[in-house]
Every structure is written in C-alpha cells, then in structure tokens.
Amino acid sequence: MPKSRIRKKADFTPPPTKQATAIKLGNRSWVAPVMLAFFLIGLAWIVLFYVTEGDLPLTSLGNWNIVVGFGFIAGGFGVSTQWK
Numbered sequence: 140m141p142k143s144r145i146r147k148k149a150d151f152t153p154p155p156t157k158q159a160t161a162i163k164l165g166n167r168s169w170v171a172p173v174m175l176a177f178f179l180i181g182l183a184w185i186v187l188f189y190v191t192e193g194d195l196p197l198t199s200l201g202n203w204n205i206v207v208g209f210g211f212i213a214g215g216f217g218v219s220t221q222w223k
Contacts, residue, residue, distance in 0.1 A: 167221060167222065170219070170221045170222045171222065173218050174215045174218045174219045174222065177212065177215030178211075178215040180211045181208045181209060181211030181212035181213075181214075182212070184208035185204075185205060185208035185209070188204040188205060188208065
C-alpha cells in the first residue's frame, strides 16, 4: 500500500493587533447625585403622603400623589441609564 503524503503546515502567524481607540466618556459626575436625589424625593413624597394620611404634600392631588412619587423614582431610573 502506498504511503500518504505528509502535508507541510505553514507556521502560525498571529493576526495583527488592533490599536485601541480612546473612548471619550465625558464628564458624567452629575449623574449619581441627580439619580439619588430623584430616588430620595420620590421616596420622601410617598412616605409623607402616607404618614400625613393624604394631607401633604399636595391635598388637591389626592391619591395621585403616589403616582408623582413613583414618577420621581422612575426619573431616577431614567437618569441612571446615563451612568458609565
């Protein structure tokens, strides 16, 4: 039976390295304080509404005060998407 030919493999050459490009993130130092402020304002709004049995923060809104409080909290989550 004839012998099979041995194939000669080429030497491994690693792919060229890519130059890292600098990503400019900008100054986002305002994000964390604003996010925490929204969270705390929303929480304080809801707690104040329950503790005062609906008399504060705005009597005219009634139970919509809860929606306002959760709106502030949702705003905090919206701002948190800018955090890098």
